[in-house]
């Protein structure tokens with residue numbers, strides 16, 4: 360496919376530029392937006408039309424990506440669901456590699472692009488297909504529930520996938536279907552422990568951790584509560600169990616957004632990746648966000664310039680070995696059907 364010419368910043372009309380800037384106006388000055396983002400946003404919007412492309416953005420993407428160029432935003436579950444049956448020829452994932460792989464599994468005939476091949480995930484990297492086969496051999500008959508934060512080769516060894524948004528439901532379903540009362544839940548030890556506590560279903564775990572969420576501590580939360588009396592603390596279930604115990608609510612990134620939107624707390628502490636608070640601050644001016652900032656280095660490899668380059672060059676297409684596709688897709692589809 361020929362690379363189309365990219366248009367200069369003037370391709371954004373003044374009205375269009377005003378409209379797009381207004382989506383991030385609480386987070387940055389107009390001068391900053393004009394100087395650093397306007398050109399790339401104009402080019403990306405043009406390229407999306409030329410390529411018949413849609414951009415999916417995870418909730419951890421920076422505000423100029425999340426609010427100014429994304430067509431669909433969400434947590435891992437929403438992105439997997441909404442990716443199904445998209446009309447576009449090209450789907451660009453502004454997120455990490457396992458998310459792009461999941462989209463490719465559900466859209467095998469479309470071109471799925473990830474702007475940076477090194478946008479990985481410490482959880483996905485913690486376990487191999489061989490590890491899963493060994494676990495299954497040690498625990499015959501116990502169903503394998505795998506967090507979507509995993510590679511296609513690991514998904515191919517899996518009975519059913521889950522996300523942080525449906526982990527309780529999937530765990531109960533898998534245990535009931537197998538009649539075992541326990542499941543192998545990999546690779547996130549903390550997610551498995553947290554959900555196992557909620558459901559009362561025993562989980563055989565794997566020592567994988569999210570390098571962002573494992574850093575939070577109950578002491579930090581205690582100190583924030585002292586400095587900000589009345590603050591509502593919301594933690595992602597990838598946090599250690601003692602952090603979840605110290606929080607007021609735990610949920611996926613989409614459940615965090617729903618909580619803030621519905622309950623409108625005066626002050627909130629989101630115990631998760633930094634960009635969540637930025638993206639939500641723009642949409643919820645009535646809530647003050649206290650920010651214990653831990654950045655995901657993988658999510659932050661995705662930039663406007665990288666997205667522009669990916670759409671100009673059609674790089675990097677996600678490919679999944681044919682030997683894995685059917686089995687890996689089945690584990691994701693079983694999850695979506697629950």
Ligand code: 13P
Nearest residue numbers: 434435436522523611612
């Ligand atoms: P969510 O599915 O809650 O968005 O989580 C994905 C993730 O990678 C969190 O670290």
Ligand code: SF4
Nearest residue numbers: 480481569570571655
């Ligand atoms: Fe993986 Fe953690 Fe980054 Fe999410 S925040 S992509 S779990 S390393």
